[in-house]
Amino acid sequence: MSWEVVTDxxxxxxxxxxxxxxxxxxxxxxxxxxxxxxxxGLNIFQVSVFVFYISMGKVSDGTAPIxxxxxxxxxxxxxxxLILTAIVVGVATTALALALVVRINHSYGSIEEDEIQxxxxxxxxxx
Amino acid sequence: xxxxAYYLTRLRNLFAVVMLSGVYSLFAAALYMVxxxxxxxxxxxxxxxxxxxxxxLGTLSMTTDKEKxxxxxxxxxxxxxxxxxxxxVYGTFDMPRYGDPNAPIHQHVAxxxxxxxxxxxxxxxxxxxxxxxxxGYDTLGETAVVFTAAVGVLIIIxxxxxxxxxNAKAVRRREEDDDITHEPSAKEKEDASS
Numbered sequence: 001m002s003w004e005v006v007t008d009x010x011x012x013x014x015x016x017x018x019x020x021x022x023x024x025x026x027x028x029x030x031x032x033x034x035x036x037x038x039x040x041g042l043n044i045f046q047v048s049v050f051v052f053y054i055s056m057g058k059v060s061d062g063t064a065p066i067x068x069x070x071x072x073x074x075x076x077x078x079x080x081x082l083i084l085t086a087i088v089v090g091v092a093t094t095a096l097a098l099a100l101v102v103r104i105n106h107s108y109g110s111i112e113e114d115e116i117q118x119x120x121x122x123x124x125x126x127x
Numbered sequence: 128x129x130x131x132a133y134y135l136t137r138l139r140n141l142f143a144v145v146m147l148s149g150v151y152s153l154f155a156a157a158l159y160m161v162x163x164x165x166x167x168x169x170x171x172x173x174x175x176x177x178x179x180x181x182x183x184l185g186t187l188s189m190t191t192d193k194e195k196x197x198x199x200x201x202x203x204x205x206x207x208x209x210x211x212x213x214x215x216v217y218g219t220f221d222m223p224r225y226g227d228p229n230a231p232i233h234q235h236v237a238x239x240x241x242x243x244x245x246x247x248x249x250x251x252x253x254x255x256x257x258x259x260x261x262x263g264y265d266t267l268g269e270t271a272v273v274f275t276a277a278v279g280v281l282i283i284i285x286x287x288x289x290x291x292x293x294n295a296k297a298v299r300r301r302e303e304d305d306d307i308t309h310e311p312s313a314k315e316k317e318d319a320s321s
Contacts, residue, residue, distance in 0.1 A: 011224025016216060017128075023212040024132040031204035034194045036141055036186060040148045043179065044132055047155045050171075054164045059233060060226035064163045065241065065253040073228070075163035076237045077253040081262055083167050084254070085269045091174050091182075092276035098186040099280040105190040106284075112195050 014055040021048035033113040035101045039094060046090050053079040128154040139194045145183040152176035166254045 021044060028041025057079035065077035101111055108116050131151045138144050152175035159168035223230035240257055248256035258266055 008224065011227070012219050012222065014225045015219040015222055019212055019215045019219070021128065021132050022215070023208045024135070026211065027204060027208045028135065030207070031201040032194075034141065036183065036190070037144060037194065040135060040144055040183070043148055043175075044135065044151065047152065047171075047175070050167070051155065051158060054159055054162045054167060055225065056223075056230070056232050057164070058162045058226055059228050062163060062228075064165045066165075067244075067251040067253065074241050074253070076233055077240055077257055078237045079232070080164045080167050080254045081257045081265070083164070084170055084258060085265055087167070087170050087174055089269055089272050091179050092273040094179050095182050096276045096279050096283075098182055099283045101186055102189050103283050111190050115195075 018052040035111045149180040
């Protein structure tokens with residue numbers, strides 16, 4: 001493998017970091033039964049998408065997109081705006097999800113998904 | 128950052144999980160700083176690492192902070208995750224390389240924002256100009272979403288009549304603060320919830 005190929009592939013490293021983080025979040029969401037932990041997993045997933053957008057907006061030798069005399073190259077401001085919006089919306093949805101968890105705990109006395117399914121099943125048997 | 132994510136998947140104590148997710152957010156903020164996104168960095172530090180950690184701690188105080196120990200590791204999930212990851216890595220080979228100024232994302236409307244926003248809108252910070260002016264409708268929609276979420280939280284837990292539900296009042300106050308993303312009160316809320 002020649003040196004050019006290696007440096008070329010190093011340019012993709014940011015995407016691979018994003019994919020590792022994304023898969024960690026994905027794993028937590030599908031493999032863990034605890035509801036709070038699932039929400040934390042969703043947050044990990046979410047942040048990985050943010051990193052993906054921000055790293056795409058980066059330009060080599062560019063600076064932060066704040067106008068200044070004598071600076072020619074800026075990083076792309078558009079992804080920054082989108083992710084700024086997404087972070088705030090993400091916290092709002094997290095708050096809603098946590099409220100649901102509190103409510104579920106109030107009704108079922110558990111925040112473990114498999115226990116809740118057992119309780120639901122038992123209630124159907126009685127009914 | 129990846130190490131934090133790994134320990135997040137392993138830990139059983141939910142309190143530690145929440146704290147570690149705050150650390151993870153802070154790492155993300157540092158990363159945004161390196162990638163030139165200063166506005167995003169301080170929003171993530173304040174909102175991601177601050178407010179959502181407080182919200183999760185509040186939830187834990189109302190539920191439990193111990194996760195049940197399970198016996199068998201979910202092998203199917205692990206295989207599925209690795210397969211998805213492999214497909215995604217394969218997909219990156221056609222992506223533009225990191226920092227490439229000729230990437231398609233830099234050829235569209237962004238250049239116009241950089242060249243004209245100074246005279247058309249005014250503030251030197253281009254992100255502010257785009258957020259408040261060019262894409263103002265996005266921001267309006269964002270406030271609508273946050274408002275809807277706050278209303279939803281109030282409907283779900285705010286109006287519970289029976290007193291058996293702990294801290295119903297405290298939660299309501301916390302969500303209202305969240306609505307205006309009011310940062311300095313985050314510390315006092317943490318004191319209140321602990």
